[in-house]
Amino acid sequence: MNMFPKALNLYGDRGNIITLQKRCEWRGIKANIVEYSFNSNADILKTADIILLGGASDREQGIMYSHLLSLKDLLKSLIEDGVCLLAICGGYQLLGEAYIDANQNVIKGLGVLDFYTKSEGKRLIGNIVIETTLDVFPKTVVGYENHGGRTYHGYQPFGKVLKGFGNNGKDGFEGLIYKNVIGTYLHGPLLPKNPHIADYMLKKALERKYSFDTLQFQKLDDTLEYMVHEKVKELYM
Amino acid sequence: MKNLRFYIAIFAGNTVRFLLKLLRKDATSAPGKIALRICPDILKEIDRRCKLKIFVSGTNGKTTTNNLIHWLINSDKVVLSNLKGSNMANGLVGAFLNNLKESYDIGCFEIDEGSLPRVTKHLKPDIFVTTNIFRDQLDRYGELDKVKELILGHINGALALINADDPNLASYNGEKKVFYSVDENALSRLANVTLDSRFCPVCNGKLEYTFYNVGHLGKYYCLKCGYKNPESRFFITNIRAKNNGFIFDFIDREHDTKIQEIRLKLGGIYNLYNVCAAMSVAMLLGIETNKIKERVETFTNKLGRMEEIEVYGKQVVISLVKNPIGMSETLKIIAEDPCPKAIVFILNDNAADGKDVSWIWDADFDILSEVKNIKALFFGGKRKEDIALRVKYSSFELKDFEFLDFERDLKKVIALEGVNKIYILPTYTALFKTKKIIENLKRP
Numbered sequence: 001m002n003m004f005p006k007a008l009n010l011y012g013d014r015g016n017i018i019t020l021q022k023r024c025e026w027r028g029i030k031a032n033i034v035e036y037s038f039n040s041n042a043d044i045l046k047t048a049d050i051i052l053l054g055g056a057s058d059r060e061q062g063i064m065y066s067h068l069l070s071l072k073d074l075l076k077s078l079i080e081d082g083v084c085l086l087a088i089c090g091g092y093q094l095l096g097e098a099y100i101d102a103n104q105n106v107i108k109g110l111g112v113l114d115f116y117t118k119s120e121g122k123r124l125i126g127n128i129v130i131e132t133t134l135d136v137f138p139k140t141v142v143g144y145e146n147h148g149g150r151t152y153h154g155y156q157p158f159g160k161v162l163k164g165f166g167n168n169g170k171d172g173f174e175g176l177i178y179k180n181v182i183g184t185y186l187h188g189p190l191l192p193k194n195p196h197i198a199d200y201m202l203k204k205a206l207e208r209k210y211s212f213d214t215l216q217f218q219k220l221d222d223t224l225e226y227m228v229h230e231k232v233k234e235l236y237m
Numbered sequence: 238m239k240n241l242r243f244y245i246a247i248f249a250g251n252t253v254r255f256l257l258k259l260l261r262k263d264a265t266s267a268p269g270k271i272a273l274r275i276c277p278d279i280l281k282e283i284d285r286r287c288k289l290k291i292f293v294s295g296t297n298g299k300t301t302t303n304n305l306i307h308w309l310i311n312s313d314k315v316v317l318s319n320l321k322g323s324n325m326a327n328g329l330v331g332a333f334l335n336n337l338k339e340s341y342d343i344g345c346f347e348i349d350e351g352s353l354p355r356v357t358k359h360l361k362p363d364i365f366v367t368t369n370i371f372r373d374q375l376d377r378y379g380e381l382d383k384v385k386e387l388i389l390g391h392i393n394g395a396l397a398l399i400n401a402d403d404p405n406l407a408s409y410n411g412e413k414k415v416f417y418s419v420d421e422n423a424l425s426r427l428a429n430v431t432l433d434s435r436f437c438p439v440c441n442g443k444l445e446y447t448f449y450n451v452g453h454l455g456k457y458y459c460l461k462c463g464y465k466n467p468e469s470r471f472f473i474t475n476i477r478a479k480n481n482g483f484i485f486d487f488i489d490r491e492h493d494t495k496i497q498e499i500r501l502k503l504g505g506i507y508n509l510y511n512v513c514a515a516m517s518v519a520m521l522l523g524i525e526t527n528k529i530k531e532r533v534e535t536f537t538n539k540l541g542r543m544e545e546i547e548v549y550g551k552q553v554v555i556s557l558v559k560n561p562i563g564m565s566e567t568l569k570i571i572a573e574d575p576c577p578k579a580i581v582f583i584l585n586d587n588a589a590d591g592k593d594v595s596w597i598w599d600a601d602f603d604i605l606s607e608v609k610n611i612k613a614l615f616f617g618g619k620r621k622e623d624i625a626l627r628v629k630y631s632s633f634e635l636k637d638f639e640f641l642d643f644e645r646d647l648k649k650v651i652a653l654e655g656v657n658k659i660y661i662l663p664t665y666t667a668l669f670k671t672k673k674i675i676e677n678l679k680r681p
Contacts, residue, residue: 015598018630063441126592144593188595192626224629228622235619 013054015189016086019198020050027218029206042071048083049205055089055187065094068110076112084205085181088190092176092183093117093149102148113178115153120168123148127236128164128186130174133157136196142232143186143194151176151185158184163237180204193228195220246276250334263669265323269330280326280359283333287317287344290360291518292395294348294388295368295406297563298511299324301503301538302368303347305515309532310522314342324349326356343522350384353391364521365395366514369403371452371562372596381405385438398517400510401469402454408438408464417517418469419509421448421456422476439464451507452562471517473509481573483509489520496526500534504570507562548651548678552658555675557668559590564600564662571660572607579613579656583643583663583671584624590664594620602631612656617643618667643667647674 017033024031034044045051055061068075079085093099096115099107109116125146132141133156141159150168157167158175166174166185175184182201184190191198199217206212250272257264272279284290293303300322307318319332324347332346348356370384385405392411401407401416425448435453437444442461449455458465469490476485481504487496501512512533519529538544546553558564571580586594605611605628614637616625621640629635641650643663651659663671 013598015595015627015630018598022630063436144595146593188593189598192598192630193623224622224626228626231620231622 013052013088013188016052016054016088016191016198019189019191019195020202023195023198023202023220026220029202042074045071045074045078048078049209050084050086050201051078053085053087053091053094055091061090061094062107064090065107065109068094069108072110072112075110079112079179079181082180082204082208084201084208086190086201087181087183089147089185089187092185093151095176095181095183096151096153099149113153113155113176113181113183115151115155115176117149117151119148120150124150124165124169124185126164127232128166128174129162129233129237130159130164130166130186131162132159132197133177134159134197134200136200138196138226138229140229140233141186141190141194141197142229143184143190144188145185146187147185158182180208193225193232195222195225242276243279243282246272246279247334247337249275250330254331254334261673263673265321265331266325266327267331268334269323269327269332272330272334273326278359279330279333280356283317283329283344284360286339287341289343289364290362291343291345291364291366292348292360292362293346293366293368293514294350294353294391295366295400296350296371296384296560298368298507298514299347299349301508302366302511302514303345304538305511305533305536306345306366306518308536309515309519309524309529310343310345312532313524313528314522315340316343316345317341318345319347322347325352329356329360350387353387357391357393361393362395364398364518365392366398366518367400367403367406367409368510368514369400369451369454370405371560372599396521398514398521400454400514401466402450402456402510404444404453404457404464404466405438407467415471415517415521416467416469417471417513418466418473419450419454419506419513420472420474420476421450422506423478424506425450425455437462437464451510451566454510471513471520473513476509478504481570485509487513487516489517492520494520494526496530499530502534502537504573505566507566546675546679548675551651551656553651553661553675554658555661555663555668555671557665558662559665561596561599561601564597564602565604567662568600568602568604568608572604572609574658575609576657577610577612577655578608578658578660579615579650579653580608580611581615581617581641581643581647581650581659581661582621582624582628583618583661583667584616584620585618585664585666586620587666589666594623597624597627600627602628602633605631605633613650613653614638615641615643615646615650617641617646618664644670644674647671648678651678 021031087095094109095112096109096117097111098109098116100118102119128143128145130141131139156177157173158177161172161174250268253271254264254268293299304320317336319328329346367388389409397411397414399406399409399414399416401418437459440462442459444457444459447456456466472488473485476483483501485499544555556567558567586592661671
């Protein structure tokens with residue numbers, strides 16, 4: 001299976017790609033990591049099973065935005081076709097129609113999904129715990145958020161905020177689920193301490209590619225992973 | 238401003254310092270805080286008493302560079318400096334209380350990037366040394382570009398000493414500037430996983446590299462606009478690694494001066510940058526080259542990175558780690574040491590450590606699999622599980638390890654059979670506690 005980490009890596013986003021890679025390796029699943037960059041041929045994206053779209057600083061994000069706009073139609077058709085996409089922070093905002101910055105400038109997004117993000121007031125920063133709407137166990141997802149933008153949408157959220165700010169600090173929801181897309185502000189290494197979310201993505205990708213019966217999906221020893229998961233809840237909930 | 242308030246502030250600060258020392262508590266910040274509260278103008282007074290002021294700022298290497306500069310000039314001048322790494326306004330005032338004089342030839346201060354706006358209101362630097370800009374505690378400072386603005390925006394017409402190998406700093410467009418750099422050497426790398434800086438600061442094109450020395454410090458060029466390393470006046474070249482240190486030559490291009498075969502006792506390429514910056518300052522101040530050479534060769538690091546202390550007949554090495562590049566570089570140094578060892582990682586997430594521990598995923602823990610002779614591995618601190626998990630997902634096979642309450646158990650770790658060296662890698666708030674514990678163990 002192919003995964004595409006992107007040139008966007010702000011807060012330890014590498015943690016997600018490493019986690020997916022290791023959890024495949026431990027199960028004897030061969031995973032090809034393909035680094036998609038500026039000079040890659042867009043067609044190679046069609047072979048992707050899982051795409052990771054990380055966050056970046058404002059400047060790098062601007063550069064990426066302009067580049068990714070040329071891939072708009074392709075990404076849209078892949079998403080409709082059920083490709084697994086984890087879009088974090090800036091990557092999440094990018095999926096929407098637009099980002100409106102502090103000076104009311106409208107920065108066009110990919111417009112793959114119908115929502116927008118606005119820069120309002122101070123940044124929302126801190127540890128966050130949500131109760132996810134996905135059919136996974138445990139129900140909690142833990143992470144760290146740090147974003148200035150507030151996102152408003154009518155799609156299924158990734159979860160309900162138990163502690164922290166979430167999409168906009170107002171409506172009590174975090175992230176977005178659309179087909180096999182997860183959009184979220186839980187930045188950087190989200191998957192290492194939420195192995196159930198990592199496995200959810202791997203299952204979805206395997207089902208799509210091989211009509212794989214995920215009942216055969218091997219369980220791993222996740223004692224340490226859930227120790228980290230529980231520690232965040234214990235310290236910050 | 239010789240007023241009563243100033244003297245009361247000095248008296249109060251020193252009283253607090255005396256009491257803390259008596260109680261064997263860390264006195265690097267509280268005395269200055271008290272004095273500043275009583276007399277907010279105290280920084281102005283420091284400015285008035287120093288004939289020439291040198292600032293050192295940047296993400297990594299501030300403390301080492303500042304200590305090096307002090308070491309190179311201290312025998313010839315009366316110097317005021319905050320050598321203990323306490324680098325916010327409180328720390329500067331604390332250093333002043335510690336070493337009170339009517340006037341100083343030179344004030345040499347390391348300044349925390351986030352404190353530059355406050356400090357430069359009162360203290361005006363004449364020479365401003367920039368080390369590098371890496372990702373560090375983003376939740377405190379915001380992004381790389383913001384840190385760049387913080388640093389370059391507060392040079393305020395001082396003579397800027399700029400690291401030419403850092404593409405973000407080298408784009409500084411002020412009038413008065415001098416560049417320094419470190420040549421390619423055996424430890425330079427052609428590829429790099431932890432990159433903070435991929436884009437050209439001038440045109441946003443992609444930066445290509447011919448080699449990397451530390452993280453994104455190296456020889457870069459932009460295919461789009463031609464931006465590349467500016468030519469350095471000062472640089473270190475002909476570098477050979479030698480028993481945990483280096484032998485190298487230092488060149489001042491403008492004066493056609495070469496100091497040859499300098500032997501440095503510090504390992505890690507990042508230290509070559511620190512040494513290059515400090516030697517450049519000494520040259521600018523006109524210290525004789527033979528003195529500079531001799532002093533660089535006798536310098537040993539007392540603080541921050543890789544401090545060695547002997548306890549129970551064993552070597553304890555404490556190295557502060559606070560960001561991905563520091564962690565990776567420290568692991569590289571440990572990988573060069575073959576002796577039987579224990580490694581203790583201590584990860585906290587208090588405000589001074591950075592509340593977000595995501596950064597550990599950007600550090601290159603695969604280096605651990607190259608370390609020989611690890612007899613024991615421990616994880617401590619508030620977020621000990623996070624760092625253990627990071628190691629589990631590296632190429633190092635995590636089998637035998639223990640979690641520890643480091644304030645209670647460090648003693649046992651040092652007493653372990655068959656271990657000659659103990660590497661302790663704490664984050665900032667665990668550093669002082671660790672040092673205190675080790676100091677207390679040394680006392681008979």
